[in-house]
Amino acid sequence: MTEKSQDIRERVEELREAVRYHSRRYYVEDAPEISDAEYDALYKELAQLEAAYPELITPDSPTQRVGGEPLEGFEEVQHAVPMLSLSNARKVEELREWDARVRRLLGEDEPTYVTELKVDGLAVSLRYENGLFVRGATRGNGTVGEDVTRNLRTIRAIPQKLSDDPPAVLEPRGEVYISLEEFEKLNQKREAAGERTFANPRNLAAGSIRQLDPGVTASRPLTLFLYGVGEGYDNYAGHSEALAALKSYGLRVNPYEVYEDIESVIEECERWAKKRESVGYQVDGVVVKVDSREQQERLGSVQKAPRWAIAYKFEPLARRTKLEKVWVNVGRTGALTPQAVLAPVNVGGVTISRASLHNEDYIKEKGILVGDTVVVERAGDVIPQVVRSIPEERTGAEYRFEMPTECPVCGEPVSRPEGEAVTRCVNTRCPAQALEHITHWSSRGAMDIDGLGEKLATRLFGLGLIKDVAGIYELEAEQLVPLEGFGEKSAENLVRAIEKSKEQPFPRVLYALGIRHVGAVTAALIAERFSGEDLLNGLSVEQLTEIAGIGEVVARAVVEYFALEDNRELVRRLMDLGLNFGAVEAAPAEGPLAGKRVVVTGTLSRPRSYFVEKIEGSGGTFTSSVSKNTDYVLAGEEAGSKLEKARELGVPVLDEAGFEELLERGR
Ligand SMILES: [Zn+2]
Known part of the structure; x- marks a missing residue:
């Protein structure tokens, strides 16, 4: 090896170390020491040297995050340790009940609890072997996920190589997400470019990870928090020790607290509920875990949910805003759905200007008028919805919403059949x-x-x-x-x-x-x-x-x-075009009820399906409503309006004995 090539090799190593270090300061610890321009200069020099000397490229080089052709699909990954889901508590009382259960099961032993925010993103598992990132997978169904290694590699907060002294096999788990600021920025950019905006950060994060082209994933400002360890967990005495270790390896860990009693945990949950919007990313609750690994093992799990952990869920976020107008959307099935057009309002860091109003009846039942001040609620990735109006705020300029009588897309008349909630455009060429x-x-x-x-x-x-x-x-x-x-x-x-x-x-x-x-x-x-x-x-x-x-x-x-x-x-x-439109020969109905229409009503000695089968088996037709075309009504006890109607129209009414007799007679 020449002296020059030795120099270059050393410089490449030096640059890699520097890029890794500053990348961690920036993406993991949120504490950059150098300017973006200085960082970019280091990165660029490394990339240029690697381009000139490809033999020096190693898979763990910081430049090797994006590469390769788009995939055809994702491979399946079997999780060595299943990724469990958490049971939820919606009220603090449920946290107390959970604590009582934990204490009962542990007997003499006192539990210690760890609390951390529940990030609303996409759960992933990372696998490090001898400190090198070798594979990443989605949670999937908890047992089998998808191999998204190449996409996860593009996330700067995931080190290609761990620092400190990690175990030979380590499988940290966490949640990939996008900060609210980056989410809004991305949407503004897309809007300016005339592209469709993303509905919410959670869906964007999930969609980005499941891209077949890692280049797309790389263009999305994703990050993640690690909250646990699957394989390799037995290297630690408990949850808080594992989190501290992950941090020391250079992984991003959400702030956590350790508490001795449930009342302190509840206080923590309530504190977070109040300031949940201050953290800059979507959270939907607080996760509480029993700290000790030994206690966790004793508690075990039921139905895929560990007994040693629970998620305290926040109430959905609600805000007041003005319902400016109602816009009617025509769906692919022709359904006309009213949508609320709102004065833009920030709900949990996401600007909302559209919300669901469900259907015409919902608007009427809730007494919502166009121009009203309304309460808009948003929970996770659910479409925001208008939950109620505030009549006290009315000025008199508000007016009732009327469903259009013509389709807003094709202009043909619409129809809302009686008894249905949905108005539809019936023009199939719409x-x-x-x-x-x-x-x-x-x-x-x-x-x-x-x-x-x-x-x-x-x-x-x-x-x-x-x-x-x-x-x-x-x-x-x-x-x-x-x-x-x-x-x-x-x-x-x-x-x-x-x-x-x-x-x-x-x-x-x-x-x-x-x-x-x-x-x-x-x-x-x-x-x-x-x-x-x-x-x-x-x-x-x-x-x-x-x-x-x-x-x-x-x-x-x-x-x-x-x-x-x-x-x-x-x-x-x-x-x-030659399609068949000719009437077909009917198979002649046979049996004592051939061509007869029979309605069944009231309480009978056998399940209704028995009589339906009898009717159809005898050539008759079972129908649900009584009309002048009805031939018989089979009425059991407590038959109500259908029996009345039958009498009104003079339709013969049978009891069970009469019905059986009719079938006998006809044979
Ligand atoms: Zn139409």
């Missing part, structure tokens, strides 16, 4: 619903198009290659071949599968149209009586309810569907 409809169309129970799943449908819809379900049949292999993941053969296979679906009989086609309330069974009943032409010519609710098994709700939905010109046009296009 752009808001087109994709959902395509997925339903190709699903197994409907047209069963092999290979056209939700993922591909979303892609083709996004590319504009399929605009609606009729568009599926206009797709050509030549359009697919240039797409990534497609070859000539696979493109032809898909087109063939699409072509083959044209052989599906009319009941399938009718079901695939996705008419509200028309499931596969209902579609079959209609298709036995009417053809596509009949439906296009316009059937009345009465004509449809004549079919045994079709009630008013279904009939109305069918009539509404075929009344819309857009739907009629779609059906005509599908007919032209």
